[in-house]
Amino acid sequence: MTRGYDVSAQGILVPSSLDGSVDVLFGEQRVWSFNPARDGRSGSGGTRVDWPRALVPHLEGVADVQLVDHVSREVRHDQRVRFSPGDGKVSVVDADGNPLAVDKGGRLQRDFSNTEQGAREEIMDALEAVLHDLREKCGLDTYLMYGCLLGAVRDGHMIGHDSDADVAYLSRHTHPFDVIRECTAATRRMRSLGWQVVPMSGANFKVWVPLPDGRRCGIDVFGSFHANGRFHVTGSLTGTLDRSALVPFGTVTLEGREIVAPARPEDVLEFTYGPSWRVPDPAFHFDHDPVDVQRMSAWFRAGRARLRFWQDFYKSPDSARVPVEPSLFARWVHERLDGPADILDLGAGTGRDAAYLASVGHRVTAMDFTWQGWGRTQAIRKQEKVRVARRALNLEDLRSVLVTGARLAHRGRVRQVYARGLLDTLGDSGRDNLWRFASMVQRRGGETFLEFRTPRSRAEQKFFGVHQRTFLRPDRVAAEVEAYGGTVVDRQTGRDLAPLGKENPHICRLVVRWTA
Amino acid sequence: MKLRVPESIKSRLRANEEADRRLAQRVAALEEAVEENRKLNQRLADVVDVVTELLVPAMDRDDDRVKKALADLGKTLDDG
Numbered sequence: 001m002t003r004g005y006d007v008s009a010q011g012i013l014v015p016s017s018l019d020g021s022v023d024v025l026f027g028e029q030r031v032w033s034f035n036p037a038r039d040g041r042s043g044s045g046g047t048r049v050d051w052p053r054a055l056v057p058h059l060e061g062v063a064d065v066q067l068v069d070h071v072s073r074e075v076r077h078d079q080r081v082r083f084s085p086g087d088g089k090v091s092v093v094d095a096d097g098n099p100l101a102v103d104k105g106g107r108l109q110r111d112f113s114n115t116e117q118g119a120r121e122e123i124m125d126a127l128e129a130v131l132h133d134l135r136e137k138c139g140l141d142t143y144l145m146y147g148c149l150l151g152a153v154r155d156g157h158m159i160g161h162d163s164d165a166d167v168a169y170l171s172r173h174t175h176p177f178d179v180i181r182e183c184t185a186a187t188r189r190m191r192s193l194g195w196q197v198v199p200m201s202g203a204n205f206k207v208w209v210p211l212p213d214g215r216r217c218g219i220d221v222f223g224s225f226h227a228n229g230r231f232h233v234t235g236s237l238t239g240t241l242d243r244s245a246l247v248p249f250g251t252v253t254l255e256g257r258e259i260v261a262p263a264r265p266e267d268v269l270e271f272t273y274g275p276s277w278r279v280p281d282p283a284f285h286f287d288h289d290p291v292d293v294q295r296m297s298a299w300f301r302a303g304r305a306r307l308r309f310w311q312d313f314y315k316s317p318d319s320a321r322v323p324v325e326p327s328l329f330a331r332w333v334h335e336r337l338d339g340p341a342d343i344l345d346l347g348a349g350t351g352r353d354a355a356y357l358a359s360v361g362h363r364v365t366a367m368d369f370t371w372q373g374w375g376r377t378q379a380i381r382k383q384e385k386v387r388v389a390r391r392a393l394n395l396e397d398l399r400s401v402l403v404t405g406a407r408l409a410h411r412g413r414v415r416q417v418y419a420r421g422l423l424d425t426l427g428d429s430g431r432d433n434l435w436r437f438a439s440m441v442q443r444r445g446g447e448t449f450l451e452f453r454t455p456r457s458r459a460e461q462k463f464f465g466v467h468q469r470t471f472l473r474p475d476r477v478a479a480e481v482e483a484y485g486g487t488v489v490d491r492q493t494g495r496d497l498a499p500l501g502k503e504n505p506h507i508c509r510l511v512v513r514w515t516a
Numbered sequence: 517m518k519l520r521v522p523e524s525i526k527s528r529l530r531a532n533e534e535a536d537r538r539l540a541q542r543v544a545a546l547e548e549a550v551e552e553n554r555k556l557n558q559r560l561a562d563v564v565d566v567v568t569e570l571l572v573p574a575m576d577r578d579d580d581r582v583k584k585a586l587a588d589l590g591k592t593l594d595d596g
Contacts, residue, residue, distance in 0.1 A: 176554070180561040188588070202558045298554035399562035403589045410583075429555065 004046055005077040007065045009084070011050045014067070014076075016042055021070035021283045026063040031055060031092045032102040033070060033282035054108045057317070061088035071280055098215075104285045110215070111160065120158065123217045124255045126209035127165050130219045131260065133193055138186040140169035143249055144261045145222060145233070146272065152252040153265050154278065164206075164218040168233055170246055171203075171225035176299040179203050179225050186221075202300035204234040231271070234300060238292040241271045303397035305427065306468065307369055314350075314372035318464060322349065324377055326356030328497060329420045329451045329509065334360050336449075336511075342415045344408075344441065346395070346434070347422035350376040351388060357418070358386035367393035367404075393437075395426060401433040405440035414445040421498075423452035423477065424469050431470075435484040439514040447489070448512040450477070454493065456506035463503040474508040486512045565589070 004015035014022070014036050024032045032052060034040070040047035051059065060083060067077040083090060092100050092108070100108040127148075134142040144152060146166035151159040158165070169186075171179050180202040187205050190197045196208040203223030208216050224233040231241040245267040252261040262268040269277045273284065297305075313319060330353035340361045345354040348366035350373040358364040358381070366374075366388050374390070381388060394400040408415070417438050423431060438448045455471040462469075478488045490511035497507040569589055573581035 176557040177561055180558055181565065184561065184565055202561070294551070295554065298551050299557055302555045302558055397562070398559045399566060399589065402562070402566050403586055407586050407590070410586075429559075 002077040002079075005067065005079070007067070007077070007079050007081045009051075009059055009081075011048050012067070013046050013048050014040070015046050018047070018076070020279075021281045022076065023068045023070050023282065025066040025068060026090055026092060029092065029099045030101050035281065035283040039283065052102045052106055053316075054102050054106055055092065058092045058108075059083040059090060061086050061090050063090035070282055104282075109164075119211060119213065119215070120255055122211045122213075123158070123165060123209075124257055126211070126217055127167070127219060127259070128257065130195070130207050130209065130221075131167060133190060133195070134167070134169060134186070134221065135260075137193060138189045140182075140186055141172075141247070141249070142167050142169040142221075142260065143246070144168075144252060144254065144259050145224075145268075146220075148254060148259075149252065149261060149265055150269055150273065150277065152254040152259065152261065153269060154280070156253050157255060159280075160282075164220050166220050166222065168222040168224045171223055173225060174227045176203075176227070179223055180300065183223050201234055201304060204300075232296065233272075234296065236286070236288045236293040236296040237272060238288070238296070239271055241268065245271070302429070303394060303400075305396050305430075306425065307394070307396075309468065310425075311370045311372050313467075314370065314376075319350070319373055319376065321464070322352070322373070322376065323500070324350070324352050324380060326353050327420055327451075329353070329449075330356050330418075332509070333357075333416075333418060333449045334362075337362070337416065341446075342413050344415055344417050345388075346393065346417060346419040346437075347425065348390075349373050349421075351381070352377050353418070353420060354388045355380045355384060355386060358388050359384040363389075365389040365391055367391050369394040369396075369400075395422075395430045395433045395437065398433060401437045405437045408441040409443055412444055415441055416446045417442060417448040419449065420451045421453075423450060423472055425467075426470060431480065435480060435486070438512070439484055439486060442514040445515050446513075448486070448510075448514070450508075450510045450512065451498065452477070452508055453505045454508050460505065461503065463500040472508075474510065477508070477510060481510075481512050484514075486514045489513050 004013075006013040012024070012034075016036075018036050021033050021035050023030050024034070032055060034049050036047045036049060040049040062080065062082050065077075065079050065081050066075055068075050094100055094108075094110065098110050101111050103109040103111065131142055134140045143149075144166070145168035147159050147164075148166045151157050171182055173179050173182055183199075183203045183205065187197050187199055190205075190207065196210075198206045198208065200206055200220070203225075205221050207219045207221060209219060210216050222234045224231065226232075226243065229240075230238055232238050245264045246262045248263055249260050250263050250265075251258040252265055253259075334357060340363065343354075343357055343362045343364045345351075345357065345364055345366045346368075348354045348368045351366050354364045354366040355377045367390075369392065371390065391404065392400070393404050419434070422434070426434060442448065453469070453471055455473060458471045474491060474493060478491070481488055488510055490509070492509045493507065495504050495506055497509065498505060566589060569585045570582060573585055
């Protein structure tokens, strides 16, 4: 073992003197890169770096681990590591066996380092086609940005540790409101042209392009604009960059093709990555000023607040701790209903209550903004031979609420709204949207069933540890409902209504009607 | 030797502390208001978009086009 180094299931220990980016290889495959000075904790024995969360579930069995200097390719350390009992080899691959690596956002992705030349040509074809439509069909002044621009300027190639292609467009607007409208129009236009488009915020989106080998490549499209004397690029890049660094556009060469780029790409790269942008650093991650992040989040990402949290939660081992049997509240609601009903289960999560309510004869539509947890109750639905419809609803997104609410309200059925634990997870704007949604879809009758923790549970230990939770006084909820024209027709509070493990929270159940 | 701080200085210190506390409260309230105003951009843009897409077919009493407009608006939703 190299002096000062040790790799174990707990993390990686390197000498305090080690600097620069280090690639972690399992066999031949790069699975992650880190920078000890930035990602580690200094101690008497050296610098200790934890495994990234995304990699931990894969650390089963044995691996030949190499720590390699990213720039010089010098092997710093080589060690066979047994992460758990058994002789199986550690495998970091997707369902199709493709190698994965942790990207700069902390997620496991396929990156370009494992991409053959043929596929690179196809990715470039896709990039050019998307750029063409953004410019010619959407009227956006689009240019190469982030990792693609960096790779092009450094050596004319895509960066191996990148997993997406990045472009940006220079908005003609200088107010966030107009920037959002411009992005919405572009999203709609790209969809009408047949592209698979996923909005990532109010001012950036991802285009998924299928590749001939069955894979798909993500092309991220970032809105950029000048406002109040500063230049902003979504995600959260904000600073001083003169317009002359961007326009008139020039070109750079990427994988042998001429692609539109800022007028002075070096200035844009320094603005983006700082003065050391020329030194390759796969462990790089942005260290934005929290004030800038907060500003961009409020402008463009309010609708995605909490989405990543729940996606990550349902991907994490904690997801397996969510019970699969129905909640006491689901049984309580079923007993109150007079025969089979149409039920909208809002914030359905794993679908445990949706499956139960369907199994006892109701027509259930599960609504949520992520389906990561849905697979947990698939076996139950199959066993019970029940069908639960699914529909996307994001209560933090007013457009989602208006459009989905209007479509449901138009279909003239009486529906019940079921929301267990939902108020606990929403902020003020999400709750405002919930009342709007419920009052829209229940104009023809029905009741809204709510269950939530009260402030008396705030300081108590929780089964799932730290979450962003809202604790609401029942009186406050009732007042909000009444302000929206609803009436609380039943109210119960107490304990033993929703026990989970050692947690027995103080609970409020409300039944609300939106019609006289 | 114990230093005796005159009552007038103590009183001024208390007043300064109170002014600082009030200022911190005002800054927190302003930050909250700014945050709320920034979020209005997205909310207003969504409302304008929905109204713009629906207004003409709704005025025309063209139910099929209203349904299509709603379906198209739904397509721009985040599919998580």
